[in-house]
Amino acid sequence: MSSTAEGSARGRVDVEQVTFGYHRDAVVRDVSFRAPPGGFVGIIGPNGSGKSTVIKLISGLMAPWSGHIALDGTDVASLSRREIGRRVAVVPQETDMPFPFTVLEMVLFGRTPHLGGFAFEQERDLQVARSALERTGTLALADRPVTELSGGERQRVALARALAQEPAILLLDEPSAFLDIRHAVEMYDLLRALRDEGVTIVSTLHDLNLAALYCEHIVLLSEGTVYQQGAPSAVITYEHLTAVYETEIYVSMNEITNTLNVLPLDGRSRATLRSPASESSPSRET
Ligand SMILES: Nc1ncnc2c1ncn2[C@@H]1O[C@H](COP(=O)(O)OP(=O)(O)O)[C@@H](O)[C@H]1O
Ligand SMILES: [Mg+2]
Incomplete structure (x- = not known):
């Protein structure tokens, strides 16, 4: 993927003293960590500790009550959705795919932030989408309606769509939750390969073994705060x-x-x- 090469210098994520809540009470408090370009950061912690919330905050879905989140030094709050979409792709915990688009169409949606106003996909967009399908092992599903996929297949298609975005930063929320052990390892092997190409990976994981196996830096959340962070051997x-x-x-x-x-x-x-x-x-x- 061409833009990941130029992405080797991009892809820095800084989370600085971020506090946020959905209602009156904060569910994320004073959270700070950073992911260098091409880093592999894992966020772990029990259910309800704030992992998904941190991912949503980095993707600019919500704004922190206090603190800052910067992508390559630029505050997320100052970026448009489209500008964020050109840098960051998200694989959410569960991907709603209620309309019977084909898998290929779904993956082509990943190109949206790169398309001009009324422009349709070009040959290159198709190429990028196809390569994303190949890398995620979903090429054989290209013509299937997404509504007919299993949970694991849907998750791999969600990753393919994210790759089609050619992001410098890939955010994932428990991406292996619906995957069997082989597909989980294949997904994280692929994430590691993307990391080697310069993509920054920030992933929540409930599987602590996968966290220990793949992450370079682990953030352990407890009730919305950082309990410990550092190398896996220091945190786990x-x-x-x-x-x-x-x-x-x-x-x-x-x-x-x-x-x-x-x-x-x-x-x-x-x-x-x-x-x-x-x-x-x-x-x-x-
Ligand atoms: N959309 C929401 N509205 C209100 N509260 C929420 C919402 N999403 C999450 N929460 C609450 O925020 C806290 C952190 O949730 P979450 O970030 O989903 O944790 P985790 O991903 O670690 O399980 C939980 O107490 C949860 O109930
Ligand atoms: Mg979660």
């Missing part, structure tokens, strides 16, 4: 996860990937841990 620890998720979690090193593995402990194992007989806790490996 027994102490942090057990405190934030409020359940015992077993963290160990995977010798093949050299990244951390995270397992929840079932009630029976938690009871064993708590009994005075258990000397060394296996969950404290890291």
